[in-house]
Amino acid sequence: MPEHSGYGQFCPVSMAAEVFCSRWTPLILRELMAGTTRFNDLRRGVPRMSPALLSKRLKELEKAGIVAVERRGGTVDYTLTPAGMDLREVVMTLGIWGQRWVESQLSLRNLDPTLLMWDMRRNLIVKPLPPRKCTIQFQYPELPGAKKNFWLVVDNAVVDLCYFDPGFEIDLLVRSPLRTMTAVWMGLAKLRSEIDAGTIELDGDPAIAGAMQNWLGLSPFANETRRVA
Structure with a gap:
């Protein structure tokens, strides 16, 4: 359970909040609901969370009956129990509310290339790409060294995210400011408009581009319509 002593109320809202509202818990649930099961992959979805705190939260969620832990040999898988899956609508509603009502410029202050690329990896649609190994490099010129380049490698419908050059031929180079690509990903800007404006540059296979x-x-x-609070 969370480290605080609780609200001390019998109300179901209070009792549920003691489990759900601990710092990072909704984001961990978001990752599990997206299909992530391994500890290191969970870390990639919450890159600013320390491994020790992630481990602590997972243990709390297991104790609360929200997460099931399966150990096989040297691997550990984390999955949602029926009680955990029942929180999907809560997490989705929270995200929809944020997209509708949180001011977009405030959202775009929290830029994180690692999280953006991890989200792109798991949401990439393979079918429109060629039926062969395909490597797409994303470059954010304004970022320092190790955070400047990322590679999405698609092979046999499996998408992998590389933080270092995988050594494969690049089929498409996408060059963009991080803020612009984040805005496109969040639905705050249109991809076609940014390409036409020259903000996003594409270099490589014309069909993939x-x-x-x-x-x-x-x-x-x-696709949620933004509203003014």
Whole structure:
């Protein structure tokens, strides 16, 4: 359970909040609901969370009956129990509310290339890409060294994210400011408009470049209409 002593109320809202509202817990649930099961992959989805705190939260969620832990040999898998899956609507509703009501410029202050690329990896739509190994490099010129380049490698419908040059021939280079690509991913900007404006530059296979709108899966909240609070 969370480290605080609780609200001390019998109300179901209070009792549920003691489990759900601990720092990082909704984000861990978001990752598990996206299909992540391994500890290191969970870390990639919450890169600013320390491994010790992630381990602590997972143990709390296991104790609360929300996460099941399966150990096989040297591997450990984390999955949601029926109680955990029952929180999907809560997590989705929270995301929809944020997309609708949180001011977009405030959202775009929290830029994180690692999280953006991890989200792109798991939402990428393979079908519009060629039926062969395909490597797409994303470059954010304004970022320092190790955070400047990322590679998405698609092979046999499996998408892998590389933080170092995998050594394969690049089929498409996508060059963009991080803020612009994040805005496109979140549905705050249109890909075609940014390409036409020259903000996003594409260099490589014309067919893959032309199909980018189809294979670049956006945030699950991208289609929500923004509103003014």
